[in-house]
Amino acid sequence: xxxxxxxxxxxxxxxxxxxxxxxxxxxxxxxxxxxxxxxxxxxxxxxxxxxxxxxxxxxxxxxxxxxxxxxxxxxxxxxxxxxxxxxxxxxxxxxxxxxxxxxxxxxxxxxxxxxxxxxxxxxxxxxxxxxxxxxxxxxxxxxxxxxxxxxxxxx
Numbered sequence: 001x002x003x004x005x006x007x008x009x010x011x012x013x014x015x016x017x018x019x020x021x022x023x024x025x026x027x028x029x030x031x032x033x034x035x036x037x038x039x040x041x042x043x044x045x046x047x048x049x050x051x052x053x054x055x056x057x058x059x060x061x062x063x064x065x066x067x068x069x070x071x072x073x074x075x076x077x078x079x080x081x082x083x084x085x086x087x088x089x090x091x092x093x094x095x096x097x098x099x100x101x102x103x104x105x106x107x108x109x110x111x112x113x114x115x116x117x118x119x120x121x122x123x124x125x126x127x128x129x130x131x132x133x134x135x136x137x138x139x140x141x142x143x144x145x146x147x148x149x150x151x152x153x154x155x
Contacts, residue, residue, distance in 0.1 A: 002086025007121055018080035019043045019073050022139070027077035033152045035081065035088075039097070040073035041142040042066040050143040055104030058143050064113030067096060070146035071114035075121075078150065091118050091128040093149040099142060100134035107132040114146055 008015065018027055019040065028037045042050040042065075050066035052058050058066070071094075079085055096111040098104075111132040118126035138145050 002084065004085040004088060004122060007123075008085070011120060013072075013117075013121065015076050015079055015085075016044060016072055018076040019046070028074075028081045030081060030152070033089075033154050034092070035078055035150050035152060037074040037077045037148045039095075039145040039147045040070045040077065041139065041145055042069040043073060044069065048140055048142055051141045052143055053099050053101040053104070054110055054143055055106070056101035060106050060109050063098060063110035063143055066142075066144040067098075067111050067113035067146060068117050070096070070144050071117050071148070074146060074148040078148070082152075085121075087152050088122065088150050089125060089153045090151045091122060091126050091148060092151055093129045093131070094118070095131045095133075095147045095149075097133050097135050097138060097145045099138045099144065100136070104134060107134045110144065111146075 021027055025038050028035055049069060054063035094114055098107045098110045111130060
């Protein structure tokens with residue numbers, strides 16, 4: 001067991017089963033030494049756990065929990081493709097979309113749910129650039145959608 005899989009075990013963090021695509025795309029794709037995930041929703045065992053607009057239906061804290069779950073699903077998609085997370089060298093970019101109530105402007109705090117998780121698991125390899133955008137709607141009324149770009153260790 002490599003350092004990141006071991007770290008997950010030490011932290012007691014379980015990566016869920018990778019969600020199945022709900023349309024015509026793949027959950028993650030490897031190109032050269034990079035892996036890009038598709039946008040992941042806050043699903044757990046096929047059930048949407050966080051639905052509605054942050055700033056109206058959900059608090060910032062609930063939005064951050066949704067972002068964390070989306071991030072776990074991104075990691076699940078990566079693990080499903082690669083076999084484990086120990087091939088990751090660096091999280092490069094996190095793009096997050098927050099289903100936002102009119103006037104809500106704390107998208108960055110919502111996305112911190114994902115960013116903090118990545119730093120917890122990967123340490124300095126979890127440091128990343130980020131985009132946090134407020135949108136008027138997301139698929140199935142999800143509160144957050146998130147995607148990751150990561151660099152892999154070269155063989």
